[in-house]
Amino acid sequence: MLSIAHIKPGDWLTLLLGALLTAFLGVTLWQGGAADKAIIRSGGKIFSVVPLSRNQLISVPGPLGISQIAIHNLQARIASDPSPRQYCVRQGWLKQAGEVAVCLPNQVSVELSGKQKNYDSLNY
C-alpha cells in the first residue's frame, strides 16, 4: 500500500536532515555535562572540593574508618572504604557531572559537578 515510490529525491534529503538532527539532539542532550570538580562530603558536611584535573588519592575520615577517594583522568571513584557491603566502591568510576557515590555506613560521599548542575530526578 504505502510505498517509498512516493518519496521524491528532495524528500530523501529532508529525511536525512531530520535523522541527522535527531541524532545530533540525542548525542548532545543525553550526555551529562562535563564534570570539572569533585565534592567530597563527610558526615553531611563538605569535606573538600577538589578539581578533577589533578590525579590524587584523598583520605576521608568517617565513623568506621578511612575512606580513600581516587581522582584519575578527570574521573573519580571510591578506592577503598570500611563499609561492610562496599556498594560505593563497586560503583566504580564516576565520569559525568551529577554522578554520586555514597558510602552510607561511613557517611562519606563523592559527587561530581560541572558548570551546570544536573538533576538526578525530576517530578512534575
Added chain:
Amino acid sequence: MTASIIEDRGEGSPRNGEADGFPTATPLPVRTSEKGEEENPSSILLGTSAEDHHIARMAALALGLSVLEAAIPSPLPGVKPGLANIVTLIVLARYGWRTAAWVTLLRVLAGSLLMGSFLTPGFFLSLSGALCSLAVLAASQHLPSRWFGPVTHSIFGAFAHIAGQLLLVYFWLIPHTGLAYLVPIFAAAALLFGTVNGLVAAHYLDKNPINHKIQRHREMRPDCL
C-alpha cells in the same frame, strides 16, 4: 474520503465568481432571512459560501481523525501520530496554504471543544504546535514541487510542531532544563510520524489526481495557489 476532499464548485453560492479571495477572510455578511423575519424578527442567517462549506468539510474530516487518534494510547504525553495533519497536507497541496491554515486552526479549536480541553494547557500546546508548523509550511510550500513532496512538508511540519510545543512548555509550564532530556524522544517521534503522515498524504494525492474543476477554480483565485 475522495468525495469529501474533491469539492464540486459548479453551483452553490453567488459569490463563487468573485475573485477577491476567501469570503471567510472578510467579515461575513449578516442578513435577515425573509421567512424568519415574519415569524421571529431576531433570527439571523449568516451567509456562507461554497468555500466555507468546503473548509468546514475538511476540518470535520481532520476532526474525525484527531478524535480517532485520542483513543490510541501513548507511551509519553505529547507523542501522538498527528493523523489529522494528513488532511492539512492534502489541503496544502491541493488548495494552498490559506485553506490549510483554516482547516488546521478550526480543527484545533473544534477538537479542543470536543475533548473538553478548550483553554486548558493542552489546547494551547496544540495551538502553538499548529501555529509553528503552519509558519514553517508557509515557507516550505515554496520548495520546488518537482523535488520536494508532501513527505518533506510533513517532516518540516512535525519538527516545527514539536518545537513550538516544547518552547511553550519550557516558557510557560515547566521552565526547567530537564526538559532537554525529552527532546530527542520527541524529535524521533516527529521524524517517524512526519514521514508516515507524509507518505499517506503522498499516496492519497497520487491516487487521486487533480480534479479539473478545482484547477479552474485555482486559476480563478490566484491567492489560492
